Amino acid sequence: MSRRTALPAAFTRLSSASALTLTAEQLALAAAPLAAVVVLGAGATETALLQVAQTLPFLLLAMPFGLLVDRHSPRPFLLGAEALRTATLLSVVALLLLDALTFPALLALGLIGAIGTVAFSVAVPATVPAVVERERLVDANRWIELGRSTAYIAGPALGGALVSLAGASTAFIVATVVCAAAVVLLTGVALPDRPAATHPEPALRSLGEGLRFALQHDLLRPMILTSMIFNVGWFLVQAVFVVHAIDRVGMTPATVGIALGVSGAGGLLSAFAARWLSDRLPLGVLMIVGPICGLLAAVVLVATLWIPSSVIVFASFFLFGFGPVLWAISTTSLRQAVTPLPLLGRVSSLMIVSTYGARPLGAGLAAVISALAGLDWCLVAAAVVFAAQLVVALASRLPRVRRLPEQDPRPASAAEASPAR
Structure with missing residues (x-):
């Protein structure tokens, strides 16, 4: 198969959604500590706790989510993860606009949003081989990493600029719109269903x-x-x-x-x-x-x-x-x-x-x-x-x-x- 053949439309949507969700994540990661300091007057301890909340789900939930991805159709899993992230970002926007945001609320929403990030991060690499032929995997993952690198450059810079120039609420609004766009893309992704196990093994045995x-x-x-x-x-x-x-x-x-x-x-x-x-x-x-x-x-x-x-x-x-x-x-x-x-x-x-x-x-x-x-x-x-x-x-x-x-x-x-x- 020629390397110049276009990658499947399902992968194009999946990789584009991945790039958008990573951009939204980086926007939020940049905006959250700035909002905590500028809007809520948080100190070093509070911003450190915010970092813990945004990373702890990766340690606690990645393996259970991996098991769920292996046992269920990836499409609703991806959609659910991104919808959860969109909902948490929208909640932060609403609280900011109502002048009702508190640090515990920002901490809790950051933790919940990170759960969606973990789910998405586990599901994407497990889904790519279902839509891309084996000889195109390197090319497909190149596009995934290209989107990741772009997001890691643009997201923090854009988040910091938006908070400085237009306020924290604007940064979170942009992140919410970007995340919602990823949901729209994912709704059009056609992914093959995985056959359901008639007698699934116990969770711990499956993880082992x-x-x-x-x-x-x-x-x-x-x-x-x-x-x-x-x-x-x-x-x-x-x-x-x-x-x-x-x-x-x-x-x-x-x-x-x-x-x-x-x-x-x-x-x-x-x-x-x-x-x-x-x-x-x-x-x-x-x-x-x-x-x-x-x-x-x-x-x-x-x-x-x-x-x-x-x-x-x-x-x-x-x-x-x-x-x-x-x-x-x-x-x-x-x-x-x-x-x-x-x-x-x-x-x-x-x-x-x-x-x-x-x-x-x-x-x-x-x-x-x-x-x-x-x-x-x-x-x-x-x-x-x-x-x-x-x-x-x-x-x-x-x-x-x-x-x-x-x-x-x-x-x-x-x-x-x-x-x-």
Whole structure:
């Protein structure tokens, strides 16, 4: 099949809805703490609690949602998730316009909205293989990541600008409209129904089946471990970056913002380049570019301890943006290709849990290291962690994968057999 053949209309709607929902999410994530501070007079403790509320559902609900995605038709699940997010955003708008918003209400609505985000995040990668042929998975995931990178650049910038220029209510109104547009797109997505199990296994046994399959698979296991270690290192950096950039490198808040934007630009360029690279490189080489870029970025950032230059910081953050998007596109495609469709929701949710679960671990490790040894050692420790994730990836079979498997993955009944070679 030619690579130039258009992707199915169902995927186009699904990927467009994904881009819209991510944009709305980033708008809301930028607007919520600003609204808390500007409108409600919240302090650091309150904004930290807001971050906890918006991330906790990823840890608690990703695996149960993965099981639901595997057992039920994905279309109502996607629609329900996005409708829930739209309703919470609309509630925030109403409370703001009525001058009735309180911090507990903002906290609760942020938590409920994040539940919809988790559901959508689990459902999308589990749904793509149902509407896209196997040989087009890399191209399809490239479009998903292109939308994600665009949202991560445009969403926070637009959210901050709207709050500053037109008030928090305007930012939430725009986010609500964008989210509602995603619902409209999803209503037109034709997705195949999954056959209902006549005698479904107990939930814990089903979750264990997904865990065993992923952790015993010689491609999925290092994929999950590499992503987890990467996020520990990334949040070691994130936890201390602003202080390091301003106090040690001499950057301003504006140039710190530029660095974050450069990271997004790196991801956007990576998504654009993925098709060209995938036509010329084996899939395994494409995957390893991500861990390599992570280590290079960390080493470049450590260099600012001796050469405090914002240009070096920009180079580091460009690599932090470029590599992970290539990793996400290639590993998501491989995960979808080697996982039986009845298990894909649970396997995808395990990736989300390992990724988000690693983030507070990295931030907590940064707090301990900075308290005991100083900020500089956090950056050094991050470089060591990024070296570890590259070692894990290189020691696995991932670099030797040349292309997506041509045969369908094993049926769910074979999930506990030895991984296919």
